[in-house]
Amino acid sequence: MFTPTSLIRPEIAALEAYTPILPLEVLAERLGLPVEQLVKLDANENPYGPAPRVRAALAAESHYHIYPDPEHTRLRAALAEYTGLPAAMILCGAGADELIDLILRLILTSGDVVLDCPPTFGMYRFDTEVCGGRVVEVARCADFSLDVAALETAARTHQARVVFLAAPNNPSGNPLPPEQLERLLALPLLVVVDEAYLEFAGVGQGYAPWVARYANLAVLRTFSKWAGLAGMRVGYGIFPAWLSEQLWKMKQPYNVSVAGQVAALTSLEERAWLLGNVARIVAERERLLPLLAALPYLEPQPSVANFILCRVVGRNARDLKLALEQQGILVRYYHNDLLRDYIRISIGTPAQSEALLAALSALS
Ligand SMILES: Cc1ncc(COP(=O)(O)O)c(C=O)c1O
Incomplete structure (x- = not known):
C-alpha cells in the first residue's frame, strides 16, 4: 500500500522540529503583561528600530502591486557605494539567512561535510541538515576563539566543503583575528564569514575587501541589526x-520584497542617523559590561557586538532566564550542553538596561 509519508526525504524526517520563538503578543498574554512593558533583549534586535524616513518611504511607495526588481539594481548600486566593492560582487537575500541556505544548496550533496564552530549561530547547522549535509563540530576554545589547528585537521579528515565563521561570533561576541582567517583561507574549502554584527565592531568594512583577493571567501551582511x-x-x-554566477541562477526571482528593497535603500541614505544609534548601542554595551560583572552571579564576556554573553555562576541559568521572564524581561537561554550555564543579553536602550539591572539586583 502507498504510504504518503514514504515520500519524505529521510534526512528531513530525521530532523528535530525547529522550536519557533513566541510572538511578542502571545508571550505578553501568557505573562499577563502589556506588550509595551516587555523588555525584549533576546534576539539581538535594534531597540531604536528603523530610521524615521524608512517609515515615510514605505508609506509613500506606490508599487506594492508590482513584483519587485529581481536584480535589486538600485539597492546593489547603493551597497556598492557603502561597501566600496563593485555591484557585480553583491547579491541580496531575504535576510542573511536566505543566503546561508542558498550557498549550502549550491554546494552540498548528500553527506558532504560542513564545519561548524560551536557555540555559534544555529542556522549553519540547521541549513546543513536541511540540505542533507553532515555537520562536523570543531568546538571553540574556552575563551571562544577558534581552534584553528583542529579546524585544519577536521577539514582534511572529512574533506569538508564549507566552514562558517561568524565575525563577531554570536553568541560569544568575540572578533575573528585576521591571521586565523588567513590560515583557514589556505584550506581547500569555501570560507563563509558572517558579518551580521559588523557595524557594532568598529572594524570599518571588515573582511569584505578580502573577497577580491581570495577566491574561496564569501562575506554575509544584514540590515537586521545596525x-x-x-x-x-x-x-x-x-x-x-564563480559563486555569485551560480547563486544568481538559483535564487527565487522575487526574494527581496518591494518593501524590503525600499527600506534597505532608504536605510543606506539614512546611515548617519542609524550609525548614531549603533554608537549609542556600543556605548551602552560598554556601560553595561562592568555593571553586569559587579553582580555576584554573572561573569560577562567582553563583546564587540550588540549583545553580551554571561556565564551564570552558582545558580541555574535557565531558572534565571525564567525568573527574568516573569518580570517581562526577555533574555536568551540555550538548551544545549555548551551553553547550559549561560544567558545572552542583547543591548537595549539605557532605560531597558536599568529595568534589567534592577531585576538582576533583586534576584541577587
Ligand atoms: C551570526 C548571524 N548571522 C545571521 C543572522 C540572521 O540575519 P538575518 O536577519 O539577515 O537573516 C543572525 C541573526 O541573529 C546572526 O546572529
Whole structure:
C-alpha cells in the first residue's frame, strides 16, 4: 500500500522540529503583561528600530502591486557605494539567512561535510541538515576563539566543503583575528564569514575587501541589526564571481520584497542617523559590561557586538532566564550542553538596561 509519508526525504524526517520563538503578543498574554512593558533583549534586535524616513518611504511607495526588481539594481548600486566593492560582487537575500541556505544548496550533496564552530549561530547547522549535509563540530576554545589547528585537521579528515565563521561570533561576541582567517583561507574549502554584527565592531568594512583577493571567501551582511530592519528580512552577500554566477541562477526571482528593497535603500541614505544609534548601542554595551560583572552571579564576556554573553555562576541559568521572564524581561537561554550555564543579553536602550539591572539586583 502507498504510504504518503514514504515520500519524505529521510534526512528531513530525521530532523528535530525547529522550536519557533513566541510572538511578542502571545508571550505578553501568557505573562499577563502589556506588550509595551516587555523588555525584549533576546534576539539581538535594534531597540531604536528603523530610521524615521524608512517609515515615510514605505508609506509613500506606490508599487506594492508590482513584483519587485529581481536584480535589486538600485539597492546593489547603493551597497556598492557603502561597501566600496563593485555591484557585480553583491547579491541580496531575504535576510542573511536566505543566503546561508542558498550557498549550502549550491554546494552540498548528500553527506558532504560542513564545519561548524560551536557555540555559534544555529542556522549553519540547521541549513546543513536541511540540505542533507553532515555537520562536523570543531568546538571553540574556552575563551571562544577558534581552534584553528583542529579546524585544519577536521577539514582534511572529512574533506569538508564549507566552514562558517561568524565575525563577531554570536553568541560569544568575540572578533575573528585576521591571521586565523588567513590560515583557514589556505584550506581547500569555501570560507563563509558572517558579518551580521559588523557595524557594532568598529572594524570599518571588515573582511569584505578580502573577497577580491581570495577566491574561496564569501562575506554575509544584514540590515537586521545596525539598520533595525529584522522584520523586513534583507541581507546581502559579497561573493567571488564563480559563486555569485551560480547563486544568481538559483535564487527565487522575487526574494527581496518591494518593501524590503525600499527600506534597505532608504536605510543606506539614512546611515548617519542609524550609525548614531549603533554608537549609542556600543556605548551602552560598554556601560553595561562592568555593571553586569559587579553582580555576584554573572561573569560577562567582553563583546564587540550588540549583545553580551554571561556565564551564570552558582545558580541555574535557565531558572534565571525564567525568573527574568516573569518580570517581562526577555533574555536568551540555550538548551544545549555548551551553553547550559549561560544567558545572552542583547543591548537595549539605557532605560531597558536599568529595568534589567534592577531585576538582576533583586534576584541577587
Ligand atoms: C551570526 C548571524 N548571522 C545571521 C543572522 C540572521 O540575519 P538575518 O536577519 O539577515 O537573516 C543572525 C541573526 O541573529 C546572526 O546572529
